[in-house]
Amino acid sequence: MSVEVNEANPLLSRFEGPSPVMQVVVDMLKRAALLAPVSILIGTLIWGTDGAASVAFAMGLVMLNMFLSAWIIQVTARISFAALAGGAMFGFLIRLGIITVAVLAVRNATWIDLVALGVTIIITHLGLLFWELRYISASLAYPGLKPGVGIAANSKKESVSS
Numbered sequence: 001m002s003v004e005v006n007e008a009n010p011l012l013s014r015f016e017g018p019s020p021v022m023q024v025v026v027d028m029l030k031r032a033a034l035l036a037p038v039s040i041l042i043g044t045l046i047w048g049t050d051g052a053a054s055v056a057f058a059m060g061l062v063m064l065n066m067f068l069s070a071w072i073i074q075v076t077a078r079i080s081f082a083a084l085a086g087g088a089m090f091g092f093l094i095r096l097g098i099i100t101v102a103v104l105a106v107r108n109a110t111w112i113d114l115v116a117l118g119v120t121i122i123i124t125h126l127g128l129l130f131w132e133l134r135y136i137s138a139s140l141a142y143p144g145l146k147p148g149v150g151i152a153a154n155s156k157k158e159s160v161s162s
Helices: 020-077 079-108 114-135
Strands: 003-004 015-017
Touching: 015 079, 020 079, 020 114, 079 114
Parallel strands: none
Antiparallel strands: 003 015
């Protein structure tokens, strides 16, 4: 992991190496996969089979949104920091459009419960983000996940001796 600095224009500098944001999102997706059966069961208990289908659809939509977010940041950071800024801004708009189109496409389906769908989209986005905050490293020495925590297979415990 390194940054290739362009002295003439820092915005044309770029990130090289493994992406910390992808590491974090893969960990979030693993947590979402663990949470999905419980969420679908709760959806079934509250809204019936339509609720279960709506919760499953919403969980898939949230997981796709998280993955696309990390992928856009990973790809654009390797081009330049200016591309990263544009990718983050326009990627957000594109991802909101995808969610809107997906919800509008199923809003009249017989198997959908709009309340279950909306509640699940909002709670899952916020819940996964706040849950993952516990495992994020706020250090430039370990960008991404804290060493030795998280569900990610490539996170390793490292010891620091004094």
